[in-house]
Amino acid sequence: MSQVLHTPPQAPAPADDDLAALAARHGLSVSGARPALPEYVRQLWARRHFITAFATAKLTAQYSQAKLGQVWQVMTPLLNAAVYYFIFGVLLGTKHGVPDYIPFLVTGVFIWTFTQSSIMAGTRAISGNLGLVRALHFPRAALPLSFCLQQLQQLLFSMGALVVILLCFGVPVSASWLLAVPALFLQFTFNAGVSMVMARMGAKTPDIAQLMPFVLRTWMYVSGVMWSIDKLAQKDSLPHVVTVALAANPAAVYIDLMRFALIDSFHASQLPAHVWALAAGWALVAGVGGFIYFWKAEETYGRG
Numbered sequence: 001m002s003q004v005l006h007t008p009p010q011a012p013a014p015a016d017d018d019l020a021a022l023a024a025r026h027g028l029s030v031s032g033a034r035p036a037l038p039e040y041v042r043q044l045w046a047r048r049h050f051i052t053a054f055a056t057a058k059l060t061a062q063y064s065q066a067k068l069g070q071v072w073q074v075m076t077p078l079l080n081a082a083v084y085y086f087i088f089g090v091l092l093g094t095k096h097g098v099p100d101y102i103p104f105l106v107t108g109v110f111i112w113t114f115t116q117s118s119i120m121a122g123t124r125a126i127s128g129n130l131g132l133v134r135a136l137h138f139p140r141a142a143l144p145l146s147f148c149l150q151q152l153q154q155l156l157f158s159m160g161a162l163v164v165i166l167l168c169f170g171v172p173v174s175a176s177w178l179l180a181v182p183a184l185f186l187q188f189t190f191n192a193g194v195s196m197v198m199a200r201m202g203a204k205t206p207d208i209a210q211l212m213p214f215v216l217r218t219w220m221y222v223s224g225v226m227w228s229i230d231k232l233a234q235k236d237s238l239p240h241v242v243t244v245a246l247a248a249n250p251a252a253v254y255i256d257l258m259r260f261a262l263i264d265s266f267h268a269s270q271l272p273a274h275v276w277a278l279a280a281g282w283a284l285v286a287g288v289g290g291f292i293y294f295w296k297a298e299e300t301y302g303r304g
Helices: 015-027 036-047 048-062 069-091 099-122 127-135 141-170 173-204 210-221 230-234 240-248 250-262 273-294
Strands: none
Touching: 036 048, 036 273, 048 141, 069 099, 069 141, 099 141, 099 173, 099 210, 099 250, 127 141, 141 173, 173 210, 173 250, 173 273, 230 240, 240 250, 250 273
């Protein structure tokens, strides 16, 4: 006689709505869920000491294996400036008609390096720190912000060499040097915003980090680092709309503001119209827009 085995009927799986209600009843929430924007800002502010400590530690460790150590923070942009001076100033003759060309060039190189390094570091902020992102719970915007702060610290360290160069080439100390403070603040805000945009894009597509050096190099060449946009604007070889676009380029705006603040031969007539409003506008658009763009993908970082 055959015996039929009957398996007991299984209870239906609970619906997603039932699970959500059960979790809410017991005070549970989704792990890594994106907080509201005001709460996200508060969490970032609460971790401000972590951001500054992480930036300082990264800066200290950056040249720890080199024999000259932190001296490379100054030597790297100075060597770049020397190469650009030989190629553009001497061979291509861009120094002609530009007063105080060496202070003009070195200021441009230092300020551009700040933007370039911040964006490159921001591109790898998430994809290059997945272990930290997956191990600890913190607002992910802390990473690109800390890398931008690291580059600001490096720039401030290098400014000592810039001041020496200015004095050696006869540029006097003046009250206008104080304008460097708001100019750097606006540039830092702009850099942080762009870095957060690139951090989100780099987290999803790490290959972007391989493309960025070419994009940034092209951006440098059109930002007046080695040549004067004002001198170009006086010629009729380019359409007026092109020269206006070059002058309104955010990298060129912040470079020009620093040159205006530090070099007495760089006059206000060489600045684009409404330059401070332009600098503040770029900082606001990039800073706020980049922060919101990064925040919207908070739940996705470190997953998959």
